[in-house]
Amino acid sequence: MLNLTIHIVRVLSIDFYGWDCDFLSMAKVQTPQMLTANRLVTGEVVYWARGIWIGSLTAAEVFADGRQAEAALDQAKLSVADRTVVNPYLFPVRAEDGHIRPLEEREIIRAAGPTVRSDLGRPTAHV
Amino acid sequence: MYRYDEFDAAFVRERVEQFRYQVARRLSGELTEEEFKPLRLMNGLYLQLHAYMLRIAVPYGTLSPRQLRMLATIARKYDKGYGHFTTRQNIQFNWIKLGDVPDVLADLATVEMHALQTSGNCIRNVTADHFAGAAADEIEDPRILAEIIRQWSTLHPEFSYLPRKFKIAVSGSAQDRAAIRFHDMAVEIVKNEAGEIGCRVFVGGGMGRTPYVGQVIGEFVPREDILAFLEAVMRVYNEEGRRDNIYKARIKILVNAVGIDEMRARVSLEFVEIKASGTLQLQDEEIARIAAYFAPPDFEALPDVSGEFEAARHADADFDLWATHNLARHRTPGYAIATISLKPIGGIPGDATAQQMDALADLMDEFGLAEIRVSHEQNLVLPHAKKRDLPAIFARLKALGLGTPNAGLVTDIIACPGLDYCDLANARSIPVAQRISERLAPRQEAIGELKIKISGCINACGHHHAGHIGILGVDKKGVEFYQLQLGGSGAEDASIGEVLGPAFSIDEITDAIERVVDAYLETRQGGERFLDTVRRVGLEPFKQRAYAETAHAAH
Amino acid sequence: MPLIRNGAFAEDHFVSVADDAPMPLNGTIVSLARFQRERETLLTRNSPLGVRLKSSESPEALGDDVHRLALIVLEFPIFRDGRPFSQARLLRTRMHYQGEIRAAGHFLYDQIAFAVRTGFDSFEVPEGFTLAQFERALFEMSYVYQPSADGRTTIRGLRTEATVFHHHAG
Numbered sequence: 040m041l042n043l044t045i046h047i048v049r050v051l052s053i054d055f056y057g058w059d060c061d062f063l064s065m066a067k068v069q070t071p072q073m074l075t076a077n078r079l080v081t082g083e084v085v086y087w088a089r090g091i092w093i094g095s096l097t098a099a100e101v102f103a104d105g106r107q108a109e110a111a112l113d114q115a116k117l118s119v120a121d122r123t124v125v126n127p128y129l130f131p132v133r134a135e136d137g138h139i140r141p142l143e144e145r146e147i148i149r150a151a152g153p154t155v156r157s158d159l160g161r162p163t164a165h166v
Numbered sequence: 167m168y169r170y171d172e173f174d175a176a177f178v179r180e181r182v183e184q185f186r187y188q189v190a191r192r193l194s195g196e197l198t199e200e201e202f203k204p205l206r207l208m209n210g211l212y213l214q215l216h217a218y219m220l221r222i223a224v225p226y227g228t229l230s231p232r233q234l235r236m237l238a239t240i241a242r243k244y245d246k247g248y249g250h251f252t253t254r255q256n257i258q259f260n261w262i263k264l265g266d267v268p269d270v271l272a273d274l275a276t277v278e279m280h281a282l283q284t285s286g287n288c289i290r291n292v293t294a295d296h297f298a299g300a301a302a303d304e305i306e307d308p309r310i311l312a313e314i315i316r317q318w319s320t321l322h323p324e325f326s327y328l329p330r331k332f333k334i335a336v337s338g339s340a341q342d343r344a345a346i347r348f349h350d351m352a353v354e355i356v357k358n359e360a361g362e363i364g365c366r367v368f369v370g371g372g373m374g375r376t377p378y379v380g381q382v383i384g385e386f387v388p389r390e391d392i393l394a395f396l397e398a399v400m401r402v403y404n405e406e407g408r409r410d411n412i413y414k415a416r417i418k419i420l421v422n423a424v425g426i427d428e429m430r431a432r433v434s435l436e437f438v439e440i441k442a443s444g445t446l447q448l449q450d451e452e453i454a455r456i457a458a459y460f461a462p463p464d465f466e467a468l469p470d471v472s473g474e475f476e477a478a479r480h481a482d483a484d485f486d487l488w489a490t491h492n493l494a495r496h497r498t499p500g501y502a503i504a505t506i507s508l509k510p511i512g513g514i515p516g517d518a519t520a521q522q523m524d525a526l527a528d529l530m531d532e533f534g535l536a537e538i539r540v541s542h543e544q545n546l547v548l549p550h551a552k553k554r555d556l557p558a559i560f561a562r563l564k565a566l567g568l569g570t571p572n573a574g575l576v577t578d579i580i581a582c583p584g585l586d587y588c589d590l591a592n593a594r595s596i597p598v599a600q601r602i603s604e605r606l607a608p609r610q611e612a613i614g615e616l617k618i619k620i621s622g623c624i625n626a627c628g629h630h631h632a633g634h635i636g637i638l639g640v641d642k643k644g645v646e647f648y649q650l651q652l653g654g655s656g657a658e659d660a661s662i663g664e665v666l667g668p669a670f671s672i673d674e675i676t677d678a679i680e681r682v683v684d685a686y687l688e689t690r691q692g693g694e695r696f697l698d699t700v701r702r703v704g705l706e707p708f709k710q711r712a713y714a715e716t717a718h719a720a721h
Numbered sequence: 722m723p724l725i726r727n728g729a730f731a732e733d734h735f736v737s738v739a740d741d742a743p744m745p746l747n748g749t750i751v752s753l754a755r756f757q758r759e760r761e762t763l764l765t766r767n768s769p770l771g772v773r774l775k776s777s778e779s780p781e782a783l784g785d786d787v788h789r790l791a792l793i794v795l796e797f798p799i800f801r802d803g804r805p806f807s808q809a810r811l812l813r814t815r816m817h818y819q820g821e822i823r824a825a826g827h828f829l830y831d832q833i834a835f836a837v838r839t840g841f842d843s844f845e846v847p848e849g850f851t852l853a854q855f856e857r858a859l860f861e862m863s864y865v866y867q868p869s870a871d872g873r874t875t876i877r878g879l880r881t882e883a884t885v886f887h888h889h890a891g
Contacts, residue, residue, distance in 0.1 A: 080193070081263045082217035122192075125199050125213065143644055145585060148594075149215050153586035155514055155596045159246055173864050173876040184861045188831065197829075204801060205831055287801065317866045317876070323835035324810050324869065327803025404807045405779070439815055445868040452877060 227255030370421030468500025516544030584622030593639025
């Protein structure tokens with residue numbers, strides 16, 4: 040049976056119990072965000088990286104500032120219009136020891152795959 | 167089982183092309199995502215967390231070996247080698263690409279399958295008792311009516327853009343194995359005093375945010391009138407169901423807003439007119455024609471007691487245990503209904519690999535089993551197994567990891583895919599099922615019948631309201647919490663579980679469940695099931711135990 | 722907007738008129754509210770009259786007056802709102818309405834076949850929509866399972882015919 044904490048630690052090196060406290064201290068500064076979507080044709084999860092969509096969250100762009108994030112989201116709408124992706128949206132992340140982690144469990148799971156099937160890994164994503 | 171004729175076959179083939187064209191128009195930009203979404207949903211295609219999920223229709227849960235093999239092929243060819251059987255007797259594949267879907271549908275069409283109306287605001291898969299045609303207490307095989315309703319509801323021009331989804335179920339016996347009282351509309355086949363077969367029609371049941379038990383809207387609708395009656399209900403719903411708020415759009419809301427008497431009156435108005443027109447009258451020949459597809463197989467004349475079966479029970483403790491829990495009484499001597507558990511201890515409820523599906527198809531061919539059923543409890547059923555074949559069948563099942571002897575026991579858990587897969591979820595449900603299963607497996611014999619149902623969000627796809635123990639995953643400030651409900655039932659004694667108290671965290675929930683079970687074991691009288699004890703003593707003893715700090719500290 | 726009626730592009734002989742605007746001399750379409758308010762005047766006019774119904778308005782509000790209307794426009798506020806299909810059905814079967822039923826508003830190509838089945842005759846279509854597309858919409862599915870207002874033979878009917886044929890031929 041899969042130990043959930045170990046799964047998440049192995050994949051993303053996150054302290055699953057510790058993030059709650061860190062979030063509170065982060066509240067004083069703007070929460071960094073990232074931009075994600077799903078590819079229209081394949082459904083794969085992708086992340087915005089300076090104008091292109093990539094499969095790897097850790098290699099994607101982090102917006103320290105809300106305006107940058109909104110600007111990227113606007114640009115992403117072009118990807119919707121040209122049928123590359125569907126439903127782009129911003130989600131909060133935090134930086135820790137040079138690693139990027141989503142704050143929300145949903146985004147952790149989208150990035151890492153189902154917690155109950157670590158054997159599946161992530162679907163191969165196009166860069 | 168039903169066999170397509172030239173018309174049915176042409177219908178699904180054309181539907182594939184229709185969907186292919188819809189995909190093409192989406193990819194060309196002619197359709198926006200907002201316009202395309204209801205169209206793809208009507209072909210069972212969701213966009214979930216990781217990928218598209220395709221829900222394939224298994225009408226009233228019945229599959230042939232050929233169809234099972236095709237599902238295995240699809241799992242291998244287009245997905246990641248496994249599928250998930252659902253609480254509406256369908257199968258889901260989690261890693262489908264939109265671009266592949268027309269080809270998946272074309273492959274399905276070659277074995278008389280499709281993904282029509284498994285989602286969307288239309289009439290969904292018509293479900294029925296998974297013991298149909300075999301149960302000893304059956305008045306009539308509910309799949310006859312289910313097939314008739316399926317055809318009538320397929321691409322219905324008037325009812326394809328309803329306020330919300332619409333789920334119909336049929337039961338052929340007084341014992342309700344299809345949870346019909348939790349459906350938008352349901353038919354229970356009944357006999358009147360004159361011995362005539364008719365339909366008791368329920369309306370307004372449902373799970374979700376506001377669960378309701380369905381109410382009787384027609385005590386005895388003659389079979390010939392059933393389509394006219396169902397059409398009348400649909401018309402009232404289409405016209406008057408709310409469209410301003412998706413959480414208040416199901417027919418259960420309408421029924422409870424106007425009351426069942428008023429609902430009956432409105433439906434009667436429509437019904438009288440539709441009946442007078444004669445267009446939906448079910449002729450006896452038509453019923454007989456469809457019924458012929460569901461004629462029972464040629465049963466061998468066998469004694470009810472099988473020497474091989476009894477001997478194997480004595481010789482093999484594993485087989486004996488499996489036979490104790492996973493077999494149900496068949497109407498024909500010498501036969502049994504066998505439940506194939508898809509709930510291995512600590513495993514993912516309802517999942518099956520392509521290899522398992524293929525191996526099951528082989529097993530079916532080898533033992534002359536023409537049908538396998540999907541139950542809404544996420545297990546599979548062999549409805550017509552000869553008792554004398556069961557030892558050999560069990561050996562094969564066991565080797566495949568499909569021999570878990572836990573049908574109806576506490577480890578036979580129903581769980582939706584939850585936050586591991588589903589875009590709508592607030593919390594994970596599968597890990598909770600796995601933990602509970604592992605924790606309580608050693609004691610499951612002692613515990614007896616206990617149906618645990620887990621939903622990862624308020625949409626209740628895990629049917630938690632109908633669980634003896636229901637668990638609802640909620641999101642509290644980004645952390646997964648689980649609310650317990652006790653005393654729900656999906657059977658003919660339908661009831662909605664009552665919330666026990668504040669939610670538990672994912673690390674507390676297994677202990678809490680165990681304490682609730684302990685409270686049951688200490689309180690039960692005679693051979694009472696968990697559900698009976700809850701109904702007898704109420705929630706208080708369970709509440710106290712579940713929230714007891716000392717017991718928690720002890721773990 | 723371009724109009725397709727009975728399978729061909731057609732001139733629209735009606736104009737829609739706002740509730741407080743003066744009535745021109747030719748065919749006009751008014752809202753249900755206006756019709757109910759000015760019923761007498763409207764019905765005694767010498768030119769064809771149409772009423773536009775919202776999806777929340779039942780055709781039964783028109784009562785027997787329906788037979789004095791040349792046109793009823795059923796509006797789809799959004800394609801997901803499927804009430805117009807029931808409205809059309811009601812007009813044809815219960816109310817025996819024989820005039821033109823027109824689809825307006827936001828509906829999809831994919832709904833055209835359903836609309837024709839439930840009793841629509843005409844469609845306000847977007848610029849650039851072709852007859853070829855319209856015909857394709859109608860004939861994408863050769864067979865239907867259930868009866869509707871169009872009286873089209875269902876699969877069950879075809880099966881019976883086939884049986885009868887074989888019976889006679891046999």
